[in-house]
Amino acid sequence: NYVDIIDPKNPKNHCVLIKNYQKIAEKIKNFKIYKDDVWIMSFPKSGTTWTQEMAWLLNNNLDFEKSKEDLVSRYIFLEFEGILYSNLDATFDKYVANAQKPRYIKCHLPVFMLPDELWTIKPKIIYTVRNPKDVIVSFYHHYRHLQGYSGTLHDFINAFVNDKVSYSPMNEHVLEYWKLSKKYENILFLFYEDRIRNLEQEVKKVAKFLEKEYSQEEIEKVCEHLTFDSMQKNSSCNNENLTKMLKEKHEYETKDEKFNFIREGKVGSYKKEMNEEEIKRVEEYMNFPDFKEHGFEYKN
Numbered sequence: 001n002y003v004d005i006i007d008p009k010n011p012k013n014h015c016v017l018i019k020n021y022q023k024i025a026e027k028i029k030n031f032k033i034y035k036d037d038v039w040i041m042s043f044p045k046s047g048t049t050w051t052q053e054m055a056w057l058l059n060n061n062l063d064f065e066k067s068k069e070d071l072v073s074r075y076i077f078l079e080f081e082g083i084l085y086s087n088l089d090a091t092f093d094k095y096v097a098n099a100q101k102p103r104y105i106k107c108h109l110p111v112f113m114l115p116d117e118l119w120t121i122k123p124k125i126i127y128t129v130r131n132p133k134d135v136i137v138s139f140y141h142h143y144r145h146l147q148g149y150s151g152t153l154h155d156f157i158n159a160f161v162n163d164k165v166s167y168s169p170m171n172e173h174v175l176e177y178w179k180l181s182k183k184y185e186n187i188l189f190l191f192y193e194d195r196i197r198n199l200e201q202e203v204k205k206v207a208k209f210l211e212k213e214y215s216q217e218e219i220e221k222v223c224e225h226l227t228f229d230s231m232q233k234n235s236s237c238n239n240e241n242l243t244k245m246l247k248e249k250h251e252y253e254t255k256d257e258k259f260n261f262i263r264e265g266k267v268g269s270y271k272k273e274m275n276e277e278e279i280k281r282v283e284e285y286m287n288f289p290d291f292k293e294h295g296f297e298y299k300n
């Protein structure tokens with residue numbers, strides 16, 4: 001069901017995506033952009049949901065009441081919606097014409113697949129990166145529970161380092177956004193690990209980026225709302241309706257096991273689940289600039 005989509009302009013760029021994506025690739029390239037859009041980008045399982053909730057609250061005058069509505073309904077998940085709905089034209093036109101402004105958009109696409117207008121209209125874009133070893137473990141559990149994957153973690157690691165899981169390759173995904181964030185002021189590049197170490201500092205960074213001012217007391221309230229425990233208890237952020245819908249729709253092996261989207265929320269989860277040889281394989285795969293000061297561990 002997956003294909004490796006190659007950038008016609010530069011065959012070095014490629015991305016593994018569900019086949020249906022090809023039907024909407026053109027629509028996404030031509031997707032209309034508004035200056036006040038807020039775009040949340042990432043490789044999957046890097047803390048996207050966390051960034052989404054943070055950015056939405058900070059950009060909505062801390063409307064905790066409205067934030068009780070499903071996160072899924074407060075955001076457009078760009079490529080996913082397009083893939084899900086059969087009437088693609090109507091779906092996309094609805095977003096462009098009827099979506100309430102400012103729009104909040106989540107997207108996992110690599111840079112080369114993004115709408116062209118992003119680079120001329122330049123709305124605010126927040127990219128979150130996370131250490132691939134934890135991403136792999138998190139993605140594996142996601143795949144098992146929400147996508148019916150029945151392989152082992154070992155199989156999944158193999159697929160990951162051979163760039164076979166969706167949105168692969170991760171290295172290039174991260175590197176391209178990293179490079180752009182150095183070039184454009186409208187791109188904020190954040191680390192999951194920094195947030196675990198100092199949530200308040202990261203919340204302040206996002207508030208500043210969104211040009212919002214809050215008192216220390218308000219910032220602390222946001223941080224309280226964004227702790228792992230609060231987010232896991234919060235059905236809107238824990239994506240409970242979506243998880244339930246997917247579990248009911250599919251006969252996956254894990255159908256009867258409870259799955260929290262906000263699952264474990266740790267740095268170093270991989271140490272519990274990967275053996276030495278697997279860790280080494282992932283570390284050899286990783287090819288990042290010097291992210292070690294953000295708590296990334298790798299050899300090269």
Ligand code: A3P
Nearest residue numbers: 045046047048049050138227228262263264265
């Ligand atoms: P784990 O599966 O390792 O627990 P995404 O939103 O990109 O799908 O990422 C999901 C990952 O982010 C999950 O990782 C989830 O627990 C973690 N996460 C989400 N909110 C968090 C929070 N408030 N604190 C720590 N981790 C969080």
